[in-house]
Amino acid sequence: MNPLSLSGISKHFGGIVAIERFDLEVESGEVVALVGDNGAGKSTLVKIISGVHQPTDGEIRLAGERVAFRDASDARSNGVEVVYQDLALVDLQPVYMNLFLGRELRRKPFGLLDRAEMARQTQQLVDDLDVRIPTAKATLSDLSGGQRQAIAIARATHWASRLVLMDEPTAALGVAETAKVEELILKLKARGAAVLVVSHNMEQVFRIADRVTVLRRGRQVGTRRVAETSHNELVSMITGLSS
Amino acid sequence: MTIAPTKAPAEKGVHLVVRSWRNYVVYVGFVVVFLYFAATQGANFLSGTTLVNIVTQATPITIMAVGTVFVLSLGEIDLSIGSTVALAALTAAVTLQVAGAWWIAALAGLAVGAVVGLVNGVFVTLVRLPSFLVTLATMGLVAGLAQQITNLQSVPVTDEAFGWIFGGGTLLGVPILIWWSAVAAAIGWHVLRQRRFGAHVLAVGNNASAARVSGIKVTRVRIAVFMLSGMTAALAGLLYAGRLAGATYTLGTTDLMSVLAAVIVGGTALTGGRASMIGAVVGSLFMSMINYGLLLAGLTVAQQEIVRGVIILIAVSLSLRGKKGS
Ligand SMILES: Nc1ncnc2c1ncn2[C@@H]1O[C@H](COP(=O)(O)OP(=O)(O)O)[C@@H](O)[C@H]1O
Ligand SMILES: [Mg+2]
Numbered sequence: 001m002n003p004l005s006l007s008g009i010s011k012h013f014g015g016i017v018a019i020e021r022f023d024l025e026v027e028s029g030e031v032v033a034l035v036g037d038n039g040a041g042k043s044t045l046v047k048i049i050s051g052v053h054q055p056t057d058g059e060i061r062l063a064g065e066r067v068a069f070r071d072a073s074d075a076r077s078n079g080v081e082v083v084y085q086d087l088a089l090v091d092l093q094p095v096y097m098n099l100f101l102g103r104e105l106r107r108k109p110f111g112l113l114d115r116a117e118m119a120r121q122t123q124q125l126v127d128d129l130d131v132r133i134p135t136a137k138a139t140l141s142d143l144s145g146g147q148r149q150a151i152a153i154a155r156a157t158h159w160a161s162r163l164v165l166m167d168e169p170t171a172a173l174g175v176a177e178t179a180k181v182e183e184l185i186l187k188l189k190a191r192g193a194a195v196l197v198v199s200h201n202m203e204q205v206f207r208i209a210d211r212v213t214v215l216r217r218g219r220q221v222g223t224r225r226v227a228e229t230s231h232n233e234l235v236s237m238i239t240g241l242s243s
Numbered sequence: 244m245t246i247a248p249t250k251a252p253a254e255k256g257v258h259l260v261v262r263s264w265r266n267y268v269v270y271v272g273f274v275v276v277f278l279y280f281a282a283t284q285g286a287n288f289l290s291g292t293t294l295v296n297i298v299t300q301a302t303p304i305t306i307m308a309v310g311t312v313f314v315l316s317l318g319e320i321d322l323s324i325g326s327t328v329a330l331a332a333l334t335a336a337v338t339l340q341v342a343g344a345w346w347i348a349a350l351a352g353l354a355v356g357a358v359v360g361l362v363n364g365v366f367v368t369l370v371r372l373p374s375f376l377v378t379l380a381t382m383g384l385v386a387g388l389a390q391q392i393t394n395l396q397s398v399p400v401t402d403e404a405f406g407w408i409f410g411g412g413t414l415l416g417v418p419i420l421i422w423w424s425a426v427a428a429a430i431g432w433h434v435l436r437q438r439r440f441g442a443h444v445l446a447v448g449n450n451a452s453a454a455r456v457s458g459i460k461v462t463r464v465r466i467a468v469f470m471l472s473g474m475t476a477a478l479a480g481l482l483y484a485g486r487l488a489g490a491t492y493t494l495g496t497t498d499l500m501s502v503l504a505a506v507i508v509g510g511t512a513l514t515g516g517r518a519s520m521i522g523a524v525v526g527s528l529f530m531s532m533i534n535y536g537l538l539l540a541g542l543t544v545a546q547q548e549i550v551r552g553v554i555i556l557i558a559v560s561l562s563l564r565g566k567k568g569s
Contacts, residue, residue: 073458088453102457
């Protein structure tokens with residue numbers, strides 16, 4: 001059973017058709033890229049899978065089981081982690097609180113926040129993933145954009161049990177930071193996660209993805225193995241112009 | 244591969260120094276004003292009675308400051324606390340005459356605060372109005388109710404137990420009002436720093452959509468904080484009724500300014516996500532000390548108000564200046 005299988009997903013916002021009959025399977029240890037022009041519906045699709053939006057029509061299956069999420073936390077408790085385009089982090093809090101946001105560890109018997117343990121686990125995780133930050137106790141706003149995105153991905157890595165969705169995780173990053181984030185994505189893949197990543201960047205798609213699926217104005221134009229397609233073919237699928 | 248920090252280290256150092264300096268304004272201010280009064284008033288000011296009075300006078304402000312720290316941490320504001328003080332105090336005083344038991348009266352007063360907070364919270368979250376407008380409206384509404392329920396009449400409080408618990412009692416040689424302040428501050432600090440709830444309040448105030456997608460029940464947190472704020476105001480009302488042995492609709496009317504000043508000077512950000520419970524308590528003692536010092540200095544009530552306004556303006560600008568951009 002594949003971690004994620006979508007069939008016939010549609011989403012209408014009033015009169016606007018944001019997604020029309022979208023189908024996709026993502027396997028364990030596979031990175032699938034989702035590409036398309038601005039407004040094609042990529043973010044909407046991510047939000048449907050992560051429970052932020054409910055599909056107008058269609059089926060979402062996780063490991064074969066049909067699911068209908070009420071909200072994002074419902075999806076999270078079913079093992080779907082998301083790295084959002086606009087960082088879903090609280091930047092006045094320490095790194096470890098961000099890692100455990102909404103799932104804070106508590107100490108028996110009084111249920112006090114276990115800050116020491118959260119900091120310890122966070123430090124271990126960032127060390128494992130080779131994310132270079134001064135300390136897990138650093139305040140997030142003191143970190144660079146790349147470090148913050150790395151924290152968002154580390155969080156997804158820590159909690160994801162089957163599926164990680166990423167919406168343009170490197171859109172705001174420089175070259176070195178992007179490389180670091182791509183390395184993290186490949187580590188996630190190596191750990192057997194299914195990864196669906198929205199990307200604007202064709203080179204990136206070829207570097208990290210196994211397959212790529214293309215959206216144009218809400219319609220799914222096609223899905224290709226990265227090894228069997230070309231930059232030109234993808235561009236013409238995205239734009240609808242033959243090259 | 245390593246990700247280099249984008250900020251130059253020197254710039255960041257300056258940033259940190261400026262930030263921490265702002266957090267200590269209240270402690271520095273406290274010491275400076277303390278030394279000033281000590282120098283100018285001498286033994287008068289440094290007597291044990293004066294110092295105890297400063298803390299006991301501050302008690303209602305301290306307790307409301309605890310609630311307000313949570314409200315500002317959310318990035319919201321509660322302007323209705325001052326009038327809730329009066330309505331809760333009158334409700335308790337009237338209940339005491341009818342029911343006769345101090346604890347029924349106390350529960351009735353606290354219930355008033357909880358209901359006002361619930362109304363505020365529901366309008367802010369479910370109707371999605373700015374808390375500034377909602378609590379401005381309930382401030383007027385509650386003040387009107389306070390004038391209405393006894394027709395502007397004061398209500399005496401003669402119950403001994405009530406007077407001891409919320410006013411003149413002493414426990415282990417320490418005035419009960421100081422116990423109230425200490426316990427409220429300790430519970431406030433504990434909930435803010437050591438409980439999930441406090442972490443969630445700060446997260447919602449910092450980035451509500453991040454909190455929501457992280458599974459935090461944002462609406463529930465907001466409503467709970469407004470109820471907490473209403474209940475701290477109600478408790479302040481009970482403490483006024485106990486100390487003054489009676490309640491009247493004018494109680495608490497000037498407290499809003501003192502509470503906000505105490506909390507902001509104490510280092511809690513108006514924009515949400517950043518809070519200091521200890522700072523707020525010291526801020527409240529700071530405000531009380533100014534009041535007391537000005538009184539000892541023999542200023543008229545009008546002069547006291549002017550000087551207090553100026554001091555608040557200076558202290559608040561020192562602690563808020565430049566905070567917007569960071
Ligand atoms: N909450 C919403 N309400 C109405 N329309 C929306 C909403 N979210 C997205 N849309 C519309 O759906 C389309 C796809 O948007 P989006 O998924 O953000 O595109 P992308 O991420 O590919 O740039 C756009 O036309 C957008 O205006
Ligand atoms: Mg998008």
